Amino acid sequence: MPKARETVLEIDLNALEHNYRYLRSKVDQTVKMMAVVKAFGYGSDVVAIAKKLTGLGVDYLAVAYTSEGVSLRKAGIELPIMVLHPQSYNFEEIINNCLEPSLYSEFVLKEFIATAKKLKQKHYPVHIKFNTGLNRLGFSEKETGTLKELLTGTDAVKAASFFSHLAASEDWKEREFTLEQIYTFKRIASQLVDALGYRPLLHICNTSGILNYPEAAFDMVRTGIGLYGFGNEQQEDQRLQPIGTLKTIISQIHELQKGDSVGYNRAFIASKPTKTATLPIGHADGINRQYGNGRAGVIVNGNYAPIIGNVCMDMLMIDITGIECEEGDEVIIFGGPQHATAFAEKGNTISYELITGISQRVKRVIVEK
Known part of the structure; x- marks a missing residue:
């Protein structure tokens, strides 16, 4: 590379490919992969990252907010995009841009169903998030009954996936807590699959989950920081390449x-x-x-x-x-x-x-x- 002549952030797409292939190798080839590209691709260049990952065969992209998903659509990205933290104010924009919301509470699920009905949608793909211990967003286990009623009571939306988020998958001292999260998620998902009569994709593993709990890969895994070259522990950092x-x-x-x-x-x-x-x-x-x-x-x-x-x-x-x-x-x-x-x-x-x-x-x- 020529020497820098101004302040620049160099983004190495070869390193991104190395990291993607390394993480992909950790789970069965039938498991789908969702790449988290929120926050401008973890501070890099989200469009360049998304286009490279598309070429590598990633199955899903994930962003935090609606505006991030819209910017990817405007850049010509056609992959399915999940919005991790949507707000009800943006639900029409989500549908108009073929984005897929994570719905994490009774309020947002009802609001999205109402918006989907208003826009005459049928089986619009949504992702249902469960709170298994991180205590940020997600339906609790005791809300499973309400969730069943809402999902079976409409054809405006259809669950594309059930998922949760591990709180400490990089910390072996918290292994018991992590295993309990995985068990709780499996139990909740099983109850809902029986009630719905179909099986959405299941996913709970983040980057550290992929590396430390590959047996919990289910149908899909999500990776964010790992794609950008960081494994949350020194041993894995050496196997990844910061981009x-x-x-x-x-x-x-x-x-x-x-x-x-x-x-x-x-x-x-x-x-x-x-x-x-x-x-x-x-x-x-x-x-x-x-x-x-x-x-x-x-x-x-x-x-x-x-x-x-x-x-x-x-x-x-x-x-x-x-x-x-x-x-x-x-x-x-x-x-x-x-x-x-x-x-x-x-x-x-x-x-x-x-x-x-x-x-x-x-x-x-x-x-x-």
């Missing part, structure tokens, strides 16, 4: 004398002669203040350079004392020699927050050999 590399350049180099300060609030004061570089990236781009004042660093010509002082909105400063470099040289924030998980941990957070927080003003560059 994103965040790069920038050196804008200016300064020679500081002892006692000189850097940045707002004089947060860094040189204790000796120090060489610094200013980079055109800041907290408005997703590299937040928590990474400043020596907590995290970047890679300059193969060398680690700590971030010094407070991160600014559009800039941050690094200590390059002893590093051979020039203005205009490439700098790697994360990716390549510095795993995003390692960078995130220095800011006391997780890779999810870091990669999804990269601002849309950062230019995306697609890499595919």
